[in-house]
Structures are given as C-alpha cells and as structure tokens.
Amino acid sequence: MDYSNNNSSGSIIDPHSFSKPDVAHIRHVDWQLKVDFSQKKLTGTGVYHIHHEGATEIVLDIHGLKIIRVTLDEQNEEVDFSLTEVAPFLGQGLRVPLQENTGTIHISFETTPAAAALQWLEPEQTTGKTEPFLFTQSQAILARTWLPCQDSPSIRFTYTAEVSVPPHLLPLMSADNPQEKNKSGTYFFKMDQPIPSYLLSLAVGDLTFAPLGTRCGVYAETATLKDAAYEFEDTEKMLEAAEKLYGPYLWGRYDLLVLPPSFPFGGMENPKLTFATPTIISGDRSLTSLVAHELAHSWSGNLVTNATWKDFWLNEGFTVYFERRIMEALYGPEYAEMLHTLGYQDLLHTLEELEATPQDTCLKLNLENRDPDEGLTEIAYEKGNLFLRQIERLVGRTRFDGFVNKYFGTFKFTSMTTAAFEQFLEKELLNGYEELQRQINPAAWIHSPGIPAGTPAPKALLFEKVSLELQKWQEGTSATELHTQNWSTHEWLYFLSNLPRKLQKEQIEELDQAFGFTNSGNSEILAEWFKDAIRHQYKIAYPALEAFLVRVGRRKFLMPLYKALLESEEGTTLAKSIYQKARPNYHAVSTSSLDPLLQERP
Template sequence: MTGPSPTALADGATPMISPILTTADAHDPFTYAEPEVARVTHVALDLALDFKAKRVSGSATLDILAAPGADHVILDSDGLDIASITDASGKKLAFNVGAEQAGKGAPVRITIPASNASITRKIVVTYTTRPGAEALQWLAPEQTAGGTYPYLFSQGQPTLNRTWIPTQDSPGIRQTWEARITAPEPLTVVMSGLRLSQVGEPAGPGRRAFRFAMDKPVAPYLIAIAAGDLEFRALGPRTGVWTEPSMIERSVAELADTEKMVSAAEALYGPYRWGRYDMIVLPPSFPYGGMENPTLTFLTPTFLAGDKSLNGLVAHELAHSWSGNLVTNANWSDSWINEGVTSYFENRIMEALYGRKRAMQEAALQYDGMEEAIAEYGADADITRLHLPKDADAPDGGASGIIYDKGAIFLRTMEQIVGREKFDAWLMSWFDRHAFQPATSALILADLRANLVKGDAALERKLMLDAWVYGPGVPSNVWRPDPQAFADVDAAAKAYGAEGKIDAAAWKGWTTAERLRFISRLPEKRSAPQLAQLDSALDLSNEGNNEILFAWLNLALANRYDPAVPVAEKFLAHVGRRKFVAPLFKTLMGQGDWGQPIAKRIYAETRKTYHSVTTGPVDKMVLGAN
C-alpha cells in the first residue's frame, strides 16, 4: 500500500483562526513577531527539495491579519536567503532583515499598506534555505537503513522551523497551513498534515509533487516534513506507519496496539480531532524519542525493543494530540502545560491498555525523575518551579525531571485529592474549552479554580495550586507511589549491594520499568570485577532494549569500566537520540584523563551523524563551544 487514503478538504473554506493571548505572561521573548499588530494565520508552501545542494527553495504565501492602522508585519528568519517579498498581485513589498541574535535568528520587517479595518492580506516570500538549516537533517544513502536513497527529516520544536519556513515562529501564534513539495523520484514525501493525493504527481523530469494541508491552527513548530524511500502499512482504520521498507515489519509489530491506544485516549479525554494518527519511524539520527507532529508522529527507532516494552513513547506522543497540539503552551516558560500534562495522560493510557501494575511502576519512575531533579538543583532552586523563571525559560530550557515529571505528579496529586471521576471530567472539559488555543500557567490555574475548585476554600487549601506551579521543590501534599510497586526489585538491589548477589532468573521475568529501577538502585561506585560479574550475569552489554543498555553504559562509564567503551562507541555511532547521547558524553567528560580522550575520539567520528538538536549541548561539553 502506498499510503493512507487522500483526504478531501472543502475548496474555498475559510481557515480556522485561533485567538492569541495578549497578557504579559503570554509574551514570547523568543520571537520577533508582534502578533497584536499583524499576525500570520495561514502558510501556503510551494517548495522543492534539493538533496545535492541540501537546500529547500520556493515560496511561502502568508495570510496576514493586521490591526487597523498597521503598516508592517514582522516574521522570524534564521539563515533564510530571501529573494523577494510581494503582495498577492506580484507587487514588490519593501522589507528589511535586521540584526541576527544567536539562537533567535533575525527579524524580517515587511511594509504593508495600512488600512482602517482589521483585514487579511496575502504576502509571498520567495526564498532558499541554507545547507546548515538547523531544523533539517539531510542524510546520505549510507546513513539510512536501505543504503540506496538519501533521506531528509525536520525537527521544528522549539524554534528551529524559522530556518526553513519564513513565518512567526512562536507557539502562541497558531497557524493553518498547506504545502506542495517536489522531490526527486522515487522518493516519497510525507508531512504533518492531511495527505491530499495518494501518490506523487508529475513535476517535471525526474521529479514528483506531493500536496498536504492542515485545516486546523497549530503551533508553527508542528509543521514537519520527511522524505525518503518510504513504505506505508495500515495498523487500523485511522492509524498506520511509514518507514523504510527494511524496517516495516519490525515497526508494524511494535506499533500493533496503536489503534487501541487512540480509542483508550478518546475514552479518557474526548474525541481525537486530527483525522488520522499515522507515525513514521525515522533513521536513528532523529534527536528525540518522538515528536508529536499532528497526523504524523515522528519516532526514533530506538523504541523498537521487539516486545512493546517501550511503546509508552507512542502513548506519550499520542497524548500530545490533546495536551500540546490541541492546547499549547503560549511560550516556553510554561512548557509543563505540554509535557507534564502529557506525561500524566500517557500513564493513564498505559493503565487502560496494560493494567494498573505497569502504570503504577512507570508513575513511580516519574516520581523518581522528579526527586532526582530536585536533589540535583536543590529544593529551593527556581528551576524546580513548573512556571520557569526568566533565567530558565529558554525554548529548550528547564529540566525534564521538572517539566515532565513534576508536571505529571502535580496532576496525579490533584487526581488523588479530588477523585479520579471529578478530575477526569475537569481535564476533558479543559481540552474542550481551550481547543486549538494557547494557554499559560495563569490560565490553567484560573480554569481549575472556576471549574474544579468552584469556591471550595477547603479544597483550595488541599490542592496547593500556586505552590505547585509557582513554588520551588515539592509541596507537602504530593502523591507518593506505593512502596510495594518495586518491593521485590528494591530488595534484589539491596541484596546485591550488601552481598553481591545477582538473581538472573528474577531479572529475566522483570518488566523494563523494574529493570531500570534495579539499575538505578545499584551502588554508584562499582569495581571492574563487580561490573564484570553484573554484565556476565545479566548480559547487559548485549541488551536489545536501548533504555536498559543506556542505563548500563552510564553506570559502567561512570566507573571507568574499559570493557564498556567499545559497546558505548558502537551505541553512540548508531543512535542520535539526545536523551542517550548527551548524558553518555557528559559522563565520559566527567572522568578526567580517562574519559575525556575517549569522548573526544568518539565525538570526532559521530558528530556528523547527529542532528543539530543533539550536537548543540554536546558541542559545549566536548568541544567547549559557546
């Protein structure tokens, strides 16, 4: 099958326009846009992919909604070579590209005719991207599973899409979009919108065109593209997976429960509103576990464990279809509204599909992640607040143990206090009330007070809402995991620490969560003979589950265990996921004269295979780059 059935969109239909928030706490300092003056509401791309030059070129036609009297609009650009900007009739518009700021790019100020009314105008930006555009990773054939054709994928979050799309690149300025993309035969193009044709249309000698549309306003970082030798396989009536042909069978087997996940999510918090839920399993250089691009979740191949033990990742990205895509943080200081809510929702999907034991174990790991972050930064540190302070509110700022884990535990604490039935009713209604809109911490707290607390002073005191969102550390009412969730595992870890006793038979019967818990509870300092015994008994160096292999390598390298070095080198050469790559290089660099030469040697070979999202933090650690 070449792909899901094309979807017809109503010709001439007026695109949905999402509101913007104008309160001070909704301001996004990481965009040059002035949405209250003039904002982008729709983006129409007509682009050609050039794999040889590693460039994208063509035009973006933007619908601009301008306030009365507005005579300019400001876009975000990072490295775009702009040839011209015109109005809909082809008349040139004056524009100026301002000074560039590191990590933010440059403002593009475009003069538009002023009007006495709020009207929508169209402007056409003709441009070319540069080969180093940070959102795009161009892979040579040898970097793919098939080894025959090149590959391209994008990663837009948090602010990288301005390197290939001239628009207002802020999560609070939601936009509808459409695209016509041409690529060399026989490559297939997929995007995070509804597919408008089954196969590519002829587009000149040796090229095909593919058309897509997103008729619902999304945060601009959710516009995503991939192109390569791709095959599609249906998983259910509205779900399916794209990947390279040699990976299709493994991917289908791992993702077999996806249709059930969608149904479970709908039963929890209301209808899935994006039409299809397809996924693409990308090459290993993809820098994240997953990216929740609407209608087409991007997934790392590192979750392919062969036993569905890591498909909590899929539940997480699916949950983003509500928390993150349906309701989006207006700026990056409130990332927890996306990630914390999603992490809680993910766990509820896992409970519905796989039972309470697995869900409670995974929730306990979230609690551990929160505690580790607070122990690292200190209970009074501002960075442990859910609403991030100014020195941590960068687009990729904060700590996952806070944004993801503390956010999830906050929701679980509320659920415990008010009861699951009442809490679920509120959360479903939150998604309904704010669908396709941005949100802030102040907005979600106001909604909680209006629709859950409802003036109950005693309940307000019990929930401690402001302490959770604006205070550091963990409030006293925190939900705590059942100490019996990992009782057997913790006992085994204690026995190992005291007596060196390893129960290999028990290990074989443990879940991934239990194995990760065991490794996390091992003594930090281990001798080479102790590590050799552990590796031999549990066969850790040959582990096929990447989460467990990563945990083992981190422990082994932290103890300067030489036999782990070739395993780590192979792992780092085949995995580009930042979650794994950055900590392992950090561990090596922390081992002084032993680890630093190893880190620098490996990074010199592997850096070219990583996406910019991964090289950014690793460059600072290994190369000392600013």
C-alpha cells in the first residue's frame, strides 16, 4: 500500500494556505526575534532553508504582518517580492521569486496590532500584577500573523530561534527551553524534530520552574507555581503510562506552562511545552485529564498530524481516545468511563446544535471558504473517539492497540489525510473481513452525519449512583441528606448537567445553600452551575458569574454562558454589559467567536 501522499512535499492541497509545497517548501528556519513590550511588537528575521527543483518562486503565508526586506542566499540585493490580494481569514500569500539554485531566503518582518495570534497582557492582567506577559496561539492558521511561514499542517520543518526579551522576563517556546533567567535577556531555542507551523509557540513573562520528575516540569508565575506543581504531580506517571500503550515519547522533555486566565483554550499541545489554562488548577487534581489529553497529542497530532483542517478529527479523535486510556491506566476503568459518558453527553448536545447543518457532523469536514475554527467542535473530539472505541469493541483491545502502535510507527513525523487513514484501516484491520467491514462501516462514521445506528452509548456505573441521588432529591429528599461525600468533579458535573430543565426558585436556592456551587473554586463546576443559574434567573449568582466571565478567557466556558444569557432580554443587557468589561481580557480566538454574537445585536 502506497502512503507517499503523506510527505510534506507531496501533492496535498490545503485550502487554508497559499503555499504550494509540491513546488517549493520550507525544511528548516533560523529565526531572530525581539520582543518589545512598550510597542507591543515582535521584530524579526528568518533564514528559510528551502527545497525545490528549479522553482521560479516560493509562496509563504502572512496575515497582518509587515514584510520589510527579502533577500536570497548570501546576496545583499533585495528581491521584489509580491503579495496576493487579501482573503478573508486567510491573509495573503507572500510570493518570493527564486533563482535556479536558491537554497535560502532571508525575510525581515515585524508584527502589527492585527497579529491575532499574540496576546499582550498588562501587569494587572497577570497573577503577579507586576510584569507584563505575552503568549501566542497559532492553531489553526494564526502562525502567519506573527511570522512568515507555510501555514499548513501538511508542511513540517525544524527550527532554531534567538529571542531577546527584557532581562527580568523569561521566554519559552515549543522547543528545548531554559529553566531559569539569564542576565542578558537573550535566549537560544532549538527544535530538532520537524513540526507544522500551528505548533509554533512563544510565551514571555515573569516565570519560574519546578520539576515534576526526570523528564517533566511546570513553568508558572511565582504565585501560581506551588499550586501548579501539586496539581500536575502525576505528569511523569502519565508519560510512562502513555509510553506503555503506544511507544516511546520522541520529544525529549514534556513540560507544562500555566498561562494567565485569558488563554482561550484548556490546553495547547505545543511540542515539549504544553500551554495550559489555570482553570484546571482545582486543588484536588480532578481536572488533570486535560494534561493527559495534551500529552497524548505528542503522538496523535504532533507525531502524526492531520494533513489539512478538514482532517482535524484524526488529531482529536485519537487524542481523546488515548487520553482516556492514560486516565484508565492511572485511575481505573470506572474513572475513564465517567469521562467517556460526559463526553458523549457533550456530543449529543453538539449534534442537537448542528441539526440545521448536518454535514458538519461528519468526521471529514468540508471547510472550503470557511474559517477552520468552525471545525473545532465536539464532532472531531467525541465522535472521533466514539468511532475508535467502536473499532476497539469489535476487534478487541489487543488487536486495536497493535493497529494504533503500527499507525503511529508508520506515519511518525508525517501528515495524514482521511483517505490515507481509510486505506491503512482497510489494509491493517478490515482486509478480507467482509462482516467486520460491515460492522465497523467506516464510511458511515467518516462521511455521513450523526452517530451510526446501533452504536452503544458509554455507561458509567458511578453515574448510576449519582442518578439515584438526583432522583431522591426530585422526590423530596433534602439536598443536605443526599449521599454526595467524596464525589469527584465528574460526578458533580453529571449531577448538574442532568438537573431538570425547569426548577423552582426554592430548589435552586436549596442546592446552592447545600453545596456552595456559586462560590466553588472549581471552574468546570462553576461553568455548569452558571448555566442553571442563568436559565432560572438565580440572580444571587450573577456577581460571581460576572467575575468569572471577566477573569476567564477560555472559549469552552464563554460561549455557552453568553449564549445562555442571550436567550432573554434581561440577560442580553447583562451579557453586553459584561462583555464590554471583559473583552480586553480575551484572546482574539475568543473574541472572533463572541463578537458576532454580542456586537451585532441591537
């Protein structure tokens, strides 16, 4: 079976990049970057080592970048580069003419306020309140807003970077990282493994480091470091469990960086350095499945990458499945089944939300002329996971694990299309087994909307006990008499998400008085509770709701809460008032989703 279309120089056509990698592509880049907090600007140069066979030009992606100068090889004479017309959310193609034997192109550039990947935070927006902070978010196609690149997941390259920052701050990248500050403020980074551009990252702040084992550690602001080190203490165990499942970790170190609350995602799997939201620091290690998820990306996503954003489920479906296998190895099957069940609930909710656009519930998406962020739904994550669980159920865990190990081993450091995955699945598992082909029915999962009929739903035994307590409460038992001792976050989330849609004011008050939901320190529980508070206009919770929305920038929480507020006239007024205060704290990834909801309303 020929899988040659997985090479970064192959014929994959990515509708979200201007680059033409089959004509000329980047193999390695040496960057020099200067971070200027006073002007909120990055200035830089890049030496791009390229591969081509007599091409007349190479095309890179930029969006809102200022290109100052372009030269070839060691020549000092500037070349006349050109830019394509600006395309919505894609930016422009940077067209650089080449000579027959050109080996490197040299580009000088600087960012502008339009650099959507960058979030510059004032000192008061950080935990320490004394120093500024900068972080990037490159996924899906925002790397092109802070440096010129061929911004497609199908194109991989190695890199180095020399980064200059104010001496009292520490920079970190998706590369080999320093563990303490130096006096010069200049740092050198190296990434020897080829990565796609969406995994490029940079963070700069008043950061300190704590080890979590021989290969793992955590960076955070000083005020957060102790709590973060406690929360992530099991990281090394997660890494060891992952290796036992699917082979050696090929990236050297695995460290975490706790970002300020405005970070728009739960985590971002930047190689060697996962970016993590502080909202998973709950004090009881109950939300660390997110760490397992980002760690799992070291295999599914970072090692074997979706070739285009239409194939995004190959990253996230495998990662959710792998994450829960790690959690099962550490905490047992009942714990993992709770995660599967909650994820299945989220999937059903997403299917309901996307009822009007059923094609968006296929695993292989059609994202032509659309922002790839529109594909970042639970379909890729939870439907993808459910598909892989279905295969495991039908072929057995031992055989399925052998398949996944061979998948990662065969395609490591390459990019994978859905079509190539289907070929691999056919050859390695389905070839000659017509009944198994019929039972698994990959085409129904990948190319048809919804969940194929007959797919068993996850069923967590621990949630059955939660359902019994919820039923007792609905039948009149006082909330204080329910057996909720030692419930995990997941049990509380199941309890809250399965409350009746309509409750009496007295019932909401009783639950809050009994369990203190409004004042919870757990962000997941708070976000779920606030949805009930909004639905029932439980105004006692509104000050805490406002404080939460102003402080936290995680899109997973923001979108449902603002949408819930917008369902009533009074809530719409409150939502717009809160958003006006909160918007400066949000990253562009979040505001790009929220602005259409809140700024176009009368």
